[in-house]
């Protein structure tokens with residue numbers, strides 16, 4: 001590989017990881033791995049200025065911009081921080097500042113909170129706007145969501161705050177809330193958040209502020225900006241801000257020597273484990289704003305600050321075996337079986353290896369001594385191999401299996417996906433069981449009294465082979481089976497019978513077509529109205545439905561192209577399930593708002609907000625959370641927020657009152 005290719009590869013990889021991290025909130029690699037790659041690229045670019053490129057990930061802040069929000073330009077750019085994992089580089093940073101300033105200075109040390117950054121603007125003591133970092137130049141306006149965070153003051157205390165200022169800080173999801181949220185997600189078989197930071201930034205970008213409110217976010221503030229701040233000292237300004245009602249960390253301290261700085265680092269590396277929120281390092285800032293100005297900025301970060309990041313806690317242990325799990329979707333996950341080892345308070349015996357690329361990247365061998373890290377995840381993972389510890393006793397190189405461990409089918413890998421899949425959807429045991437479990441789950445057919453264990457048992461003893469078999473069961477078939485009395489048997493059979501009334505959209509969801517979640521199922525039900533029309537749909541008619549792209553369309557097509565899926569649908573139809581919209585649904589639906597994006601704001605008299613949301617959907621419109629150029633109109637009640645009103649005026653978006661709206665759809 002030439003240097004140029006190496007640089008291009010690194011750039012492409014870093015762009016991809018930025019996207020996974022900031023937009024998808026689902027990183028594939030650890031922060032340390034990301035930072036190491038970034039440093040490698042920085043070094044190469046420095047040695048080879050001939051390959052300079054302004055779009056390189058080294059030149060810009062990773063972007064969280066999301067098309068569902070209105071964007072707002074920052075008055076002062078929101079940058080990242082230079083970071084290091086080495087104490088030597090902290091010392092070098094300190095010496096550089098000392099030399100450039102050439103006068104006395106103080107260094108403010110503070111915790112590096114690991115959440116997502118936010119900029120708040122206050123005017124006359126009131127919160128007027130909350131904007132994410134975005135790409136550093138402009139961010140997403142998330143004011144409505146931020147207003148639900150209780151520790152953020154909407155109105156300031158006292159009266160000695162500047163008339164207009166900006167304050168920046170970190171929005172965080174406390175550990176406790178994060179763990180609870182992931183437990184809930186796990187029980188619903190949804191993918192988990194990798195860490196509280198991704199959970200916080202994902203939550204902040206939700207369209208529904210009431211869900212944001214239920215997630216109990218918190219926030220700490222660490223920069224005050226404006227033309228008329230009370231002090232020249234960063235530390236002093238923040239102490240003032242705490243009297244106005246902002247949450248300012250008690251862990252801030254001004255240091256006057258490198259020794260004091262290292263004491264601070266040592267102390268907090270241990271003590272931070274007792275904090276209720278995640279931290280990933282220490283931030284050092286030259287305290288005087290005047291001196292900060294003298295030191296200035298690079299394209300991406302200030303020269304007067306640096307982040308020292310803590311190493312994630314890790315343990316070293318032996319890899320004994322790699323086993324493979326087949327999930328409900330057929331995805332195959334490699335699992336490392338380890339010599340038990342103590343890590344952050346628990347004993348770890350197994351760790352995820354994610355996919356074949358990760359295994360190859362580690363050059364993993366059986367018997368290797370491997371590093372295990374937890375990094376906020378529920379399942380720990382392997383982050384490295386101690387190659388020095390290899391001896392002649394080393395076992396075989398780990399090779400990803402080629403056939404399904406459950407049914408023997410040859411595994412496949414979809415274009416652009418990291419995972420291997422077993423394609424034998426209709427006969428691979430964990431996939432069948434998984435399909436049935438999904439089918440009976442609460443958001444699908446919601447069959448009372450029937451849980452995964454019972455389904456597992458029915459399958460094991462050959463009572464059911466697919467979801468349609470459920471509808472053939474009788475009380476006599478199942479009473480007397482493992483822990484199954486007459487009463488529970490009747491319950492189950494009743495529950496199954498009642499599920500015949502479950503509406504079409506949930507039946508579609510229950511089929512478990514890849515990529516067809518609850519929302520997509522709803523859209524499909526509305527668009528096609530019955531299963532026959534859906535079976536006949538082609539790629540064109542599918543992608544013309546809102547929120548359905550190529551990937552989902554392909555998946556639906558290949559589902560119905562499969563003979564045994566069509567056969568199953570026929571059996572379910574014969575069993576009496578709802579395979580068309582109800583009369584009521586059909587008569588209630590119109591296309592009057594088709595293609596329109598509508599924002600609801602204010603208080604209403606004729607219907608509640610939720611009723612209006614429903615009315616909009618039933619008439620083919622789309623509810624959106626915040627105003628943008630794509631908004632068709634605003635359904636405006638009384639007391640619409642001033643920020644929203646201003647934005648609507650600025651973008652020239654029409655306001656419609658309740659009566660006008662009801663006229664429109666009547």
Ligand SMILES: NC(=O)c1ccc[n+]([C@@H]2O[C@H](COP(=O)([O-])OP(=O)(O)OC[C@H]3O[C@@H](n4cnc5c(N)ncnc54)[C@H](O)[C@@H]3O)[C@@H](O)[C@H]2O)c1
Pocket residue numbers: 017018020021022027028029030031032034035061062079080081083110111112113114115116117118133169170222283307
């Ligand atoms: N794992 C991955 O795939 C992946 C991908 C992209 C980025 N990342 C991680 O994200 C980092 C880049 O993110 P980033 O640009 O937000 O940088 P960063 O998180 O390393 O540091 C900058 C941020 O720190 C926050 N911060 C917390 N406490 C602070 C304080 N007291 N004072 C000032 N700022 C404080 C601010 O939000 C600021 O934007 C990378 O270094 C990497 O570790 C990981």
Ligand SMILES: [Zn+2]
Pocket residue numbers: 326404405406407408409422423424428429
């Ligand atoms: Zn299989």
